[in-house]
Amino acid sequence: METVKLIIDKKQVEVSKGTTILDAAKSVGIQIPTLCYMKLEDLHYENNPGACRICVVEIEGRRNLAPSCKTECIEGMVVKTHTPRVMNARKTVMELILSNHPAECLTCSSNGHCELQVIAHDLGIREIRYAGEQSKFQIDRSPSIVRNMNKCIMCRRCETMCNSIQTVGALTAVNRGFNAAVSTAFERDIAGSTCSYCGQCVSVCPVNALSGRNTQQPVLDALADPAKIVIAQTAPAVRTALGRDFGFEPGTLVTGKMVSALRQLGFDYVFDTDFAADLTIMEEGTELLQRLGKYLNGDEKVKIPMMTSCCPGWVSFVEQHFPELRENLSTAKSPQQMFGAIAKSYFAKILGIDRKNLVVVSIMPCLAKKYEASRPEFSVDGNPDVDISIYTRELARLIRYANIDFNELPDSDFDHPLGESTGAGIIFGTTGGVIEAACRTAYELFTKKVLHKVDFEELRGMEGIRSATIDFEGVPVKIGIAHGLGNARKLIEEVKNGTSPYHAIEVMACPGGCIGGGGQPFHRGRMEVLRKRATALYQEDVNKPLRKSHENPYIQKLYKEFLGEPCGPLAHKLLHTHYIDRKEIVGLYMQTDKRD
Amino acid sequence: MAQYTNYILVCGGTGCRASQSEKIIGNLKAAVEKNGLQKNVQVIRTGCFGFCEKGPVVKMIPDNTFYVQVQPGDADELVKEHLVKGRKVERLLYVNPETNEQILDSKHIDFYKKQLRVALRNCGFINPENIDEYIARDGYVALGKAITEMTPEEVIKEIMDSGLRGRGGGGFPTGLKWQITRKVQASQKYVVCNADEGDPGAFMDRSILEGDPHSIVEAMAINGYCTGANKGLVYIRAEYPLAVERLMIAIKQAKEYGLLGDNIFGSGFSFDIEIRYGAGAFVCGEETALIHSMEGLRGEATVKPPFPSEQGYKGYPTNVNNVETYANIPVILLKGAKWFSSIGTEKSKGTKVFALAGKVNNVGLIEVPMGTTLREVIFGIGGGIKDGKKFKAVQTGGPSGGCLTEKHLDLPIDYDNLLAAGSMMGSGGMIVMDENDCMVAMAKFYLDFTVEESCGKCAPCRIGNKRLHEILQKITSGNGTEDDLDRLRNLAMVIKDTALCGLGQTSPNPVLSTMDNFYDEYLAHVHDHRCPSHQCRELTQYYINPEKCKGCTLCARVCPVHAITGDRKVPHVIDLQVCIRCGTCMDKCKFDAVYVH
Secondary structure, X not given: OOEEEEEEOOEEEEEEOOOEHHHHHHHXXXXXXXXXXXXXXXXXXXXXXXXXXXXXXXXXXXXXXXXXXXXXOOOOOEEEOOOHHHHHHHHHHHHHHHHOOOOOHHHOOOOOOOHHHHHHHHOOOOOOOOXXXXXXXXXXXXXXXXXXXXXXXXXXXXXXXXXXXXXXXOOEEEOOHHHOEEEOHHHOOHHHOOOOOOOHHHHHOOOXXXXXXXXXXXXXXXXXXXXXXXXXXXXXXXXXXXXXXXXXXXXXXXXXXXXXXXXXXXXXXXXXXXXXXXXXXXHHHHHHHHHHHHHHOOOOOOOOOEEOOOOHHHHHHHHHHOHHHHHHEOOEOOHHHHHHHHHHHHHHHHHOOOHHHEEEEEEEOOOHHHHHHHOHHHEEOOEEOOOEEEEHHHHHHHHHHOOOOHHHOOOOOOOOOOOOXXXXXXXXXXXXXXXXXXXXXXXXXXXXXXOOOOOOHHHOOOOOEEEEEEEEOOEEEEEEEEEOHHHHHHHHHHHHXXXXXXXXXXXXXXXXXXXXXXXXXXXXXXXHHHHHHHHHHHHHHHHOOOOOHHHOHHHHHHHHHHHOOOOOHHHHHHHEOOOOOHHHHHHHOOOOOOOO | OOOOOEEEEEEOOHHHHHOOHHHHHHHHHHHHHHOOOOOOEEEEEEOOOOOHHHOOOEEEEOOOEEEOOOOHHHHHHHHHHHHHHOOOOHHHEEEOOOOOOEXXXXXXXXXXXXXOOOOOOOOOOOOOOOHHHHHHOOOOHXXXXXXXXXXXXXXXXXXXXXXXXXXXXXXOEHHHHHHHHHHOOOOOOEXXXXXXXXXXXXXXXXXXXXXXXXXXXXXXXXXXXXXXXXXXXXXXXOOOHHHHHHXXXXXXXXXHOOOOEOOHHHOOOOEEEEEEEEOOOHHHHOHHHXXXXXXXXXXXXXXXXXXXXXXXXXXXXXXXXXXXXXXXXXXXXXXXHHHHHOOEOOOOEOEEEEEEEEOEOOOEEEEEEOOOXXXXXHHHHOOOEHHHOOEEEEEEOHHHOEEEEHHHXXXXXXXXXXXXXOOOOOOOEEEEEEOOOOHHHHHHHHHHHHHHHOOOOOHXXXXXXXXXXXXXXXXXXXXXXXXXXXXXXHHHHHHHHHOOOHHHHHOOHHHHHHHHHOHHHHHHHHHOOXXXXXXXXXXXXXXXXXXXXXXXXXXXXXXXXXXXXXXXXXXXXXXXXXXXXXXXXXXXXXXXXXEEO
């Protein structure tokens, strides 16, 4: 490989050709501060618009300062990273950025993990010499995402995520000069845009210009209401990441502490969305077999490949961008909604209470789940199946707010009957997990044989698009997997063109799947964090005595006592849904609810 | 076919059209017919003559009589007197303001005498909507020569040897740019003409496109031949409807003549041109922003490298040159690099077109050899300062440039001298200021523009320019402190040092150059809360000297806010609370009784 030699701060450096000054400096232990720059190593994408100018350095012979994130090393270059000129420039530019950023740190939800705060601290900003007029944008509140452009520093990371990675195309810079901001087409509210609520923009925002909708207070209100029974369901990915906010290493499983914390908060029952994941497999697996059976018998009307429908960001994406393919989506509801439907029917009946007095709170790694819970088809007479959905970071905040010492909590188990799950339900939280869980059950239902090797390694991994063929005793079932909507777009384009080789496709909207969801503690594009979370889920799967959804005794009991057959009439009523062509709806522009 | 003996050239540039030159053309045609001369006399609508101050301009060929400030009603007289009776219409001739002599012929008018027209060679001479007239003046000969007699390398060498540098502002050697684009291997390449002229007051590109569009078409084809591109794109402001119209006609005619399209001159070289419209964003004159805008993306600059020559439009190598640069190409090939490089200074060859504006007598479009001094331009061609006032400064390079002063008047104009003096060539805007202009207010004026035109991508330009403007606002309203001056300079230096593109890097130039040259004016605003030029309204108060006031009541009657009271024949008084400091009273007072403090 061709290399170049240069000098950075009097140190001799040799790097491969094409390396930026920023990376070259890092290789010899020189940390240049950055703000807009973001490297998504495993997604092979860098956000480096060269816009913030914080990473500038001096290069001998060059007239002006150079952005180190965007300037390639050249043979013989002499770079200085902390001359008075450089330091003054960084400080002045930082003061400019701060001069147009509300000084609300103490009440900002990014307080303590804000990248702008860190750099302001590192650069020793003690006064802002260039105070002046500040931007005044209206705050845009959608069911999932809140956009406060007054805090925006125009790093454009959200645009990169929304356009280059997710290919959703909801966010773009608008206006000029001081009035420039990231907004939607025609500056509509988020709710009237093509946003899928995946929340990846929120997960990379270095400040708090984009944040998740905060619904902690309704949870506290419900817990304080003696007339209500309040139950929790926790998604699998939450337990791998919640600990991060309490100082645990990435990927540490804190299931037991989480359950204890929820009990301390006052939840009457703490259940597991994994139970509903097992239920989803029963329905979705059965549906897949039904579709496959028809398909193998030559039925041309059946929609193959069947696409998973657990991920509300993905469902929105299909409804908005590919509504003509919405019938390829499994009609099975997502685990969150299956849980809500069962809780408010089956469990309410067990308790002998009206569904209106049962409050279902979901704890999700996801922002889109808030939107999903608010979809009108997921309610009965105006009473939603899932009343409130909060995300992982919100739960961490609630735990702190209630002065619960999370680290010292003992482990405890989920309640029954909706808290028991198999390993299959656990791996729902990572890319490839849903389809692997489905295979475990579908294989046995299809072949009527016992599956001995339950680990489908070929379905795992972090590659953006993966495929595998699973042998169902002579019937090769072709499976495609994508995580990240940009990757999903490639698979669905194939479906659209009629060239898709697959029978089933699993899609999760977020890179890494739910473990990388927009509601998780921020991973800032560090994929090793996601890998650790995935490993934790697979470990939990191995630790479970039961690893196939249909073996879950509480699932069996549910069907026996209440639901009847998978995909039967009652199951259909409670556990399946339909999809809407939202190209139209986005066009009509629905005004959003302005309350927070 | 008619054999004309006489031609009447009427300026059809945007400025003269605004002064009814279309109506003049109509009336002249009618008058020609009325007098039965239609077989001998042709009325031709040309491009800009440049002498906008005296427009609309009508020129008689073959005797070159130059009529100025012609009205539509003058058409009959012009035809009857000049063409039928052979007598000059003396009242429409140009009068030399110094000698009061009538001048018959444009060649003897100072404004033209000192110019050398290379890029503007055809403007005002030919009908831009007729390809035959362009061809009659050696049009498309250079293209033919390049394609049939020269290799691309030879053409590029000729351009390199000529020493031509980019006329859009940067001054990058044109031949070298072509060579870089040529050397990059790619399946597709583009040549682009940057016609997104955005400097306030500059209109050289518009005038060339309006007056001589074929020269651009020809030069782009030559560029395509050299760089290996078969597609040309003209990025032009949609607010230039006349230029767009004439360019479209030129492209259509060139296609009909086989000078554009497939297999030009049977050489196997094919070239086509398309037009792309700009929405008038100043930043889109920056080549990366221009390319993004053409791609349908947001018009904002990206960090270079990669340069467009390597990775431009849709990722393909793209050679971007400015209109005026292109206008020089055919002449260089016809007359040779040696001829071209004999004009100008050591490092800046050829001529430069300037849009002369501001407080100068002869406002207009001029072209002079590089190396001409500012004094020659402003006082020789420009005819000196209006109303006999004193020269104070000249802003070159538009909002990105700086202001130059008395001490720079004998500076030969070229790229490097202007840069060294703290300004720049830019696209050729030249705004002259007199003793009544406040330099702090001037800097603020230009900042107004850059704040408006910043794309908002990088922090120093987006926020920094806004803050510069706010500080200037504070100073011009009398609230500035010496500390503000330090902050102003530091911020200006940092923006220059850190902004992403040329717009941001040069936007503090007006501040820095006025601080360097007119620091005393800044100090007067800050220390004495006084604007020496009485331009800053918040620092100016109008008074009436009771000893001089005759009580004629004129000031009271013209005051738009009724701030002046007083009885007839009794000295009047201005109510400072009401006064909006418009200065009308001072302008109107016949007794010099109104003064400012």
